């Protein structure tokens with residue numbers, strides 16, 4: 250028999266398995282000093298809001314010192330706070346306040362690349378070709394008579410070449426922007442330094458880590474490099490691709506796991522790894538590795554019963570094999586908000602990021618079914634919150650916010666907009682606009698000053714303060730759903746119920762929690778059971794179109 254203390258520790262170690270995690274994009278959440286940029290004191294000031302929302306953890310996107318060439322994913326110093334948004338003391342204060350409210354803290358670790366202002370990169374540039382300092386990155390000579398051409402014709406993720414030339418003529422590898430030089434993970438000092446960073450934040454009381462592009466760290470860059478066309482032909486599922494998802498990356502995460510397990514409870518980690526198959530993803534979720542991995546399967550699906558059902562089935566089957574738990578996510582700081590996606594014509598095979606193109610093509614008024622999109626988003630979210638596993642929510646979705654399409658070019662910040670990334674015409678600023686807390690004020694209550702990305706007039710309708718008072722608001726739907734989830738959630742199991750209608754998905758969780766979603770356009774009869782919550786008003790025993798209801802079966 251375990252002692253009471255052991256049982257408590259074991260439970261605590263499993264806190265993440267079915268957690269509702271709320272992602273904060275710190276520069277756009279709340280601005281305490283009125284300079285237009287969200288800050289850590291702003292997060293602290295909103296702890297009561299987060300507590301009332303009922304989430305289990307927050308994940309903070311990078312708050313480290315950064316020139317913001319990529320929204321903070323260009324890190325100058327992994328063990329400090331950007332002076333523009335706070336200090337380490339502010340961080341400690343925020344963590345203490347969140348913990349006091351029963352909310353865990355997850356921070357973002359960006360191990361594939363640093364920034365071009367990181368001390369080691371500055372040192373590498375200054376030390377010159379052939380130096381030990383350059384070994385920590387991927388420096389190469391160029392092609393052409395004078396080395397004037399990049400070593401390969403590869404394109405960076407946000408457009409432009411994947412190599413950047415320094416003054417002495419050498420080139421360095423940058424998977425994203427030139428301001429984000431890729432680390433050389435074959436270098437022992439790089440590995441050591443990240444272990445130090447993991448300990449630094451763990452010692453400060455952080456409960457876990459979200460690992461940025463966890464699949465890209467290890468590279469195989471022989472003398473003779475493949476061309477872009479040759480790369481495109483290479484298998485991405487065998488663990489041998491030169492640039493992504495190589496099997497050796499898991500050695501790194503086994504080392505990280507040892508560090509996580511030095512703590513009680515062990516520190517948690519979730520991999521961001523857009524890999525090709527569910528089998529490849531499972532490797533990141535191994536208990537000897539990071540332990541959990543994001544699944545973006547639902548995020549790239551249409552609001553359609555068949556797609557939802559098969560994705561849910563596949564993901565649940567997957568985690569039975571790894572021992573991890575499923576992850577569900579509809580929105581984050583990289584994609585068009587799901588209320589907007591579901592208000593656009595179905596994706597039907599196009600990628601989710603191209604959804605933005607529709608907003609651009611028709612303009613929000615013309616192309617977007619604002620109400621219908623939000624209605625479907627609420628139904629989808631309520632379904633997701635009934636699933637076993639972790640639910641990842643993105644700031645502002647609890648307000649039912651839409652993507653902001655109309656941001657003038659001169660106000661935009663995302664490098665993918667400026668560098669003409671092939672995959673995303675408008676970039677990602679539209680989901681990063683500072684939150685509306687009140688219907689009035691110079692930045693809708695975001696702070697006493699302005700907002701670093703312009704907020705549209707329609708933000709007034711979505712203000713948190715108004716929604717707090719409105720019974721059927723999206724904010725209250727999230728609050729009620731999260732509170733009920735705590736109450737109802739038990740074993741990580743789900744049983745599908747036959748609805749006799751392929752537009753209607755229903756499943757029960759242990760203890761008689763029944764979730765029913767009507768994906769169809771026509772109302773249907775509600776099954777038996779006490780109605781607990783619904784994403785739209787329910788009259789009698791009729792479940793309206795595009796609505797989810799929770800019942801006690």
Ligand code: NOJ
Nearest residue numbers: 319322359425461462583
């Ligand atoms: C994934 C992050 O979510 C995204 O915002 C960032 O631009 C890239 N990784 C590069 O760090």
Ligand code: CA
Nearest residue numbers: 280282286288
């Ligand atoms: Ca500020």
